[in-house]
Amino acid sequence: MTDKFRERMADEQVRHDTRTLGDFVGIYCGGNHTDSGRLAIESDAATLGVYGRKPPVMCAECAEHLRYAEKRRAYCPKDPKPFCAHCDTHCYNPEERAWQQQMMRYSGPRSMFHGHAIDGIKHALEARKYRKQAGKPGAREEVQ
Numbered sequence: 001m002t003d004k005f006r007e008r009m010a011d012e013q014v015r016h017d018t019r020t021l022g023d024f025v026g027i028y029c030g031g032n033h034t035d036s037g038r039l040a041i042e043s044d045a046a047t048l049g050v051y052g053r054k055p056p057v058m059c060a061e062c063a064e065h066l067r068y069a070e071k072r073r074a075y076c077p078k079d080p081k082p083f084c085a086h087c088d089t090h091c092y093n094p095e096e097r098a099w100q101q102q103m104m105r106y107s108g109p110r111s112m113f114h115g116h117a118i119d120g121i122k123h124a125l126e127a128r129k130y131r132k133q134a135g136k137p138g139a140r141e142e143v144q
């Protein structure tokens with residue numbers, strides 16, 4: 001773990017985003033990978049206590065994706081960070097980006113039942129604003 005990572009993870013917003021991401025991956029894995037052995041995430045962020053006393057539970061593959069995402073969040077150069085889906089800096093590699101998109105499509109709507117209603121609503125509002133600015137009505141996954 002680098003000093004930079006440790007330093008960034010001390011920021012409340014970074015911790016919040018990382019915790020939310022962890023919960024999303026946990027929801028996704030819990031709904032799709034029940035055949036895999038699933039354990040509480042072991043990662044640098046978990047070591048720093050970002051996930052609290054009950055880190056999200058997931059399979060080895062999802063844990064690998066989350067560890068990647070933790071680093072991307074920690075090293076995000078934007079402040080305030082936009083939602084990744086609307087960011088013009090593509091810091092994710094294409095495979096990770098595709099994985100995260102399908103993970104979010106699954107977990108986003110379901111996260112409402114896991115105490116992330118506020119984040120979900122903010123996300124929807126920002127998506128709407130972004131589409132207006134970009135002048136392209138109706139992104140594909142939006143159902144009105």
Ligand SMILES: [Zn+2]
Nearest residue numbers: 029033059062
């Ligand atoms: Zn999984």
